[in-house]
Amino acid sequence: MTLTIYGPSLSPFVRKVRVFLAEKGQDYTLEQVNIFPAPDWFVEISPLKRVPVLRDDSIGPDATLPDSSAICGYLEKKFAAPALYPADAFACGKALWYEEYADSDLAGNIGMGVFRPMIVSRMMGKEPDTAAAEKTMSEKLPRNFAFFEKEIGTREFLCGDTFGIADISVATQFANLAHTGLKPDAKAYPNLTRYLAGIHGRPSFAACIAEEADLLRKFGL
Known part of the structure; x- marks a missing residue:
């Protein structure tokens, strides 16, 4: 290998x-x-x-x-196939934008604002900062949730009709949110909820998430 x-x-x-x-x-x-x-x-x-x-x-x-x-x-x-970046120039640029948005703003809010106080703290033997996580969920993340709710609409994937880097970049951040036991409200964000269920259900994602859940259980989480 x-x-x-x-x-x-x-x-x-x-x-x-x-x-x-x-x-x-x-x-x-x-x-x-x-x-x-x-x-x-x-x-x-x-x-x-x-x-x-x-x-x-x-x-x-x-x-x-x-x-x-x-x-x-x-x-x-x-490894050219299957392609995970759009062939169309503008669609590729849009996918790179979604990747950047997920890697920066979304990652900061979920990682620092929810995952670290809820999960990392406990893995380090500290008490979880539930108040900090709830504050992020109520004050910072709704803007991210609303953005993707609108961008996704009724589509299955973010860019075109095929799965790709944009979907991977966005859904991987939401997987960390799910590990904390928190998630976007399904009634307020139905498009985002449906989208994430589909992406996280793909074998590539599901295998990682299940493995991580087992790891968290070993820490009593």
Whole structure:
């Protein structure tokens, strides 16, 4: 096996690359890395301390690439089929925008605002900060929920009629939200609720989510 992913499986960005590879039908090895704090060897291959890092031994032992967006772009070139980026120029640009929105604004609100106070705190032996999570759910995330509710509409996928990088990038963030036991209100956001159920039900996502749930249970979560 020539591909290795370094990073914690509960990271939405690690899951993003794992789902991408699963959809491409490619095998890989996952090496769990605790980045709190990141070990020196990891910082050497990921100077911004971003997870995951991909190593491709088919190129060489030093062929490493950090950052999920860079990794997915590389993998799309390396494994062309099935295509996970739109062929149309504008649609591809739109998919990249959804990816950026998910990786930045959505990730910040879910990760820092809900997942860290609810899950990471408990994994570190601390009490969960339920108040902080509820504040994020009521004050920050409704804007994100409303955005995707409108963008999705009645569609199955965000860009065109096929599953791709936009769907992976958005749904992986919402998987972390689901692990906390919180979710968008189905009555207020029916399109988003339907969409996420479909995307998270895909084998590539479902396998990761089930594995992560088992891990959380080992921590009593």
